[in-house]
Amino acid sequence: MPRYALKIEYDGGPFSGWQRQADQPSVQGAVEAALTRLEPDVPSIAAAGRTDAGVHALGQVAHCDLAKDWDPFRLSEALNYHLKPAPVAVVACDRVGDDFHARFSALERRYLFRLVSRRAPLTHDRGKVWRVPHELALPPMQEAARHLLGKHDFTTFRASICQAASPVKTLDALDIEEVDYPSGREFRFHVRARSFLHNQVRSFVGTLERVGAGAWAPQDVKTALDACDRAACGPVCPPDGLYLAGVGYETAPFAAAQDGTLA
Known part of the structure; x- marks a missing residue:
């Protein structure tokens, strides 16, 4: 599966933090929901930092594995379309090697x-x-x-x-x-x-x-x-x-x- 790195910025105010939670809005949940609009079986994504509730990001980095070989620019455009109206934006996207890990490679x-x-x-x-x-x-x-x-x-x-x-x-x-x-x-x-x-x-x-x-x-x-x-x-x-x-x-x-x- 091709692996992609996403550079993400967000306003942390409306979220319980980065990490997905069952009953609270999270940034991870918002990004994963947008990804499932593109591919229904996307594995969980990983991020460089698990920011707390109310903390913002200018350059959070996450990676995801997708079944389709996406053009990085088109992937970022599609994700931003499906992220609306959440205050989250993918500001850069790049294809990376399978050994890249947003958290452990940092x-x-x-x-x-x-x-x-x-x-x-x-x-x-x-x-x-x-x-x-x-x-x-x-x-x-x-x-x-x-x-x-x-x-x-x-x-x-x-x-x-x-x-x-x-x-x-x-x-x-x-x-x-x-x-x-x-x-x-x-x-x-x-x-x-x-x-x-x-x-x-x-x-x-x-x-x-x-x-x-x-x-x-x-x-x-x-x-x-x-x-x-x-x-x-x-x-x-x-x-x-x-x-x-x-x-x-x-x-x-x-x-x-x-x-x-x-x-």
Whole structure:
């Protein structure tokens, strides 16, 4: 059966997460329903990351096996037709080898978290960013983020229900930038690692927000990390501002894509 990689973006707000559930809407369920309109016996699809309820994606990657030898462009067009009106889109499609696996072949995942500091409620970006009503300072957050880089036991920043075999992970990047935002400021957290623990990014951002607000000192983040104790973590921020931004592979699918996010 020919195997295809799909690059998918979605608004996670209406869904219970990526993973298919019997009684709740999911992104996986929406994509599989569209696939069955093309071929009735499509096997279950696999994705690079099982995003939680309310988490968005700019560059989720999934693979599927089909009976027919589809032209990738026509497959993406057909899927987008049948995905309507769900806020899900296949933005790229490519034929891949049988040994390609969206999850197990991935060498890195990249996440973006958007945090907006402004007093006024959000209108256009409601559900797409996390808003806090107070000012934040960028340099202390950047200093605190450096304590998290590298290989650590991240028990402090791991959800109690996390099913990962080990809390030890290597964080390759946690870069924070400040940009203009109407009547406020936006802080973008760019996070990169081979894999993540459950709620790890949201735990990072919630804790770093406390540093930016002045409630924590940058050194307090290192103290929390070294404690290896979930109780030492700062608040876990809501999912609204979290995006799976991209996935990296040794041999990148979507070589013809113009944005390069998977190259």
